[in-house]
Amino acid sequence: MSPEARLAELGIELPAPPLLPFTPRLRRLLVHDGIGYLSGNGDITRCGRVGDDVDLERAREAARATAHLMCRTLREELGSLDRVERWLKVLVLVRSAPGFGEQPAVANGFSEAIVELWGEDAGLCARSAIGVAELPGGLAVEVEAAVAIR
Amino acid sequence: MSPEARLAELGIELPAPPLLPFTPRLRRLLVHDGIGYLSGNGDITRCGRVGDDVDLERAREAARATAHLMCRTLREELGSLDRVERWLKVLVLVRSAPGFGEQPAVANGFSEAIVELWGEDAGLCARSAIGVAELPGGLAVEVEAAVAIR
Amino acid sequence: MSPEARLAELGIELPAPPLLPFTPRLRRLLVHDGIGYLSGNGDITRCGRVGDDVDLERAREAARATAHLMCRTLREELGSLDRVERWLKVLVLVRSAPGFGEQPAVANGFSEAIVELWGEDAGLCARSAIGVAELPGGLAVEVEAAVAIR
Numbered sequence: 001m002s003p004e005a006r007l008a009e010l011g012i013e014l015p016a017p018p019l020l021p022f023t024p025r026l027r028r029l030l031v032h033d034g035i036g037y038l039s040g041n042g043d044i045t046r047c048g049r050v051g052d053d054v055d056l057e058r059a060r061e062a063a064r065a066t067a068h069l070m071c072r073t074l075r076e077e078l079g080s081l082d083r084v085e086r087w088l089k090v091l092v093l094v095r096s097a098p099g100f101g102e103q104p105a106v107a108n109g110f111s112e113a114i115v116e117l118w119g120e121d122a123g124l125c126a127r128s129a130i131g132v133a134e135l136p137g138g139l140a141v142e143v144e145a146a147v148a149i150r
Numbered sequence: 151m152s153p154e155a156r157l158a159e160l161g162i163e164l165p166a167p168p169l170l171p172f173t174p175r176l177r178r179l180l181v182h183d184g185i186g187y188l189s190g191n192g193d194i195t196r197c198g199r200v201g202d203d204v205d206l207e208r209a210r211e212a213a214r215a216t217a218h219l220m221c222r223t224l225r226e227e228l229g230s231l232d233r234v235e236r237w238l239k240v241l242v243l244v245r246s247a248p249g250f251g252e253q254p255a256v257a258n259g260f261s262e263a264i265v266e267l268w269g270e271d272a273g274l275c276a277r278s279a280i281g282v283a284e285l286p287g288g289l290a291v292e293v294e295a296a297v298a299i300r
Numbered sequence: 301m302s303p304e305a306r307l308a309e310l311g312i313e314l315p316a317p318p319l320l321p322f323t324p325r326l327r328r329l330l331v332h333d334g335i336g337y338l339s340g341n342g343d344i345t346r347c348g349r350v351g352d353d354v355d356l357e358r359a360r361e362a363a364r365a366t367a368h369l370m371c372r373t374l375r376e377e378l379g380s381l382d383r384v385e386r387w388l389k390v391l392v393l394v395r396s397a398p399g400f401g402e403q404p405a406v407a408n409g410f411s412e413a414i415v416e417l418w419g420e421d422a423g424l425c426a427r428s429a430i431g432v433a434e435l436p437g438g439l440a441v442e443v444e445a446a447v448a449i450r
Contacts, residue, residue: 285430
């Protein structure tokens with residue numbers, strides 16, 4: 001089943017990206033030679049520091065919401081999610097309180113949302129999860145990714 | 151207009167990279183299959199923590215200086231900036247004080263320097279901006295990038 | 301001399317990756333179009349904060365151990381290290397105490413282990429080293445990488 005068909009079956013609505021209070025000088029998606037590079041993205045309605053004012057479950061939800069924001073970007077830029085042949089690599093940045101070390105569990109919220117739509121063969125990919133001090137606008141989670149485009 | 155022509159027109163001098171007090175075991179630029187991978191780079195004359203002893207404007211200047219350092223590397227390694235067909239992806243790391251969330255504004259200093267030379271079509275690319283705890287030698291800003299080579 | 305031959309000559313045993321107390325939803329290595337993307341990896345027997353309870357020398361050893369863990373992954377996934385034509389890019393994340401700025405010296409521990417096996421031509425690559433607040437499970441060092449596969 002294609003990602004678009006699966007999305008419809010699950011009844012998932014892809015959220016509109018929020019209007020930012022600034023103009024980042026970037027492309028949300030740059031495609032070159034069959035690879036799509038997705039800019040760092042996050043859900044600005046979910047801010048805070050994970051392990052402090054954001055707990056693990058809410059951080060996973062922020063990661064899942066970020067997956068859907070990226071899907072929205074992919075659909076707007078490519079016309080359809082079905083043009084994404086497979087996910088190659090994601091970098092998951094978790095704004096972490098001192099001593100918080102469960103970044104992989106947070107990142108699973110992103111990966112599971114992608115696997116739900118693309119399946120394991122095309123959705124599971126290389127991944128790094130790290131804890132950073134600060135993220136734009138106080139985001140709890142930011143993700144950047146590379147995908148193969150057909 | 152080509153990046154080299156534009157550079158001459160604007161009268162921008164590309165700075166020489168500083169002599170480092172250590173030997174990093176890396177290539178400044180590795181080219182493989184038409185993609186150039188640029189190592190993390192930053193201006194060691196601009197150190198400090200952004201949002202603390204470095205303000206936003208000086209951080210933007212550090213990001214802009216880093217763009218010119220990378221251009222110097224590209225020219226030395228490739229012979230001419232004109233061999234860079236387009237910028238693909240940049241990761242901008244901002245050494246951030248607690249609560250500083252304007253990493254995208256800092257990163258714009260880098261992106262605008264690149265767009266000045268390559269234009270929007272070839273210079274605007276995928277980008278992530280994050281706040282990190284520490285950078286080599288106390289750098290305020292470090293950037294790594296990937297470019298397409300012709 | 302091939303990396304496998306060199307490994308045997310040096311008598312290096314590649315460590316088995318540890319059993320993790322969680323299931324990260326990722327591929328340790330994803331190969332697409334001749335590029336291998338290696339997930340972030342680190343040695344969970346070497347935790348702590350560099351510049352605080354982990355000193356520079358132990359951090360370099362953690363980086364070296366991570367290189368060997370990645371080689372183990374490459375051999376398990378590809379059958380032989382000799383299928384790695386060259387290293388393209390590594391991102392070295394060092395969990396850093398405030399004021400610690402020697403991330404490149406830590407990263408050299410990784411790079412030197414790779415150059416020992418592949419030589420400078422194929423082993424030296426683009427690299428970024430940064431200091432992050434937290435890493436999964438309290439790792440001192442985490443590395444992600446991209447390699448060219450033959």
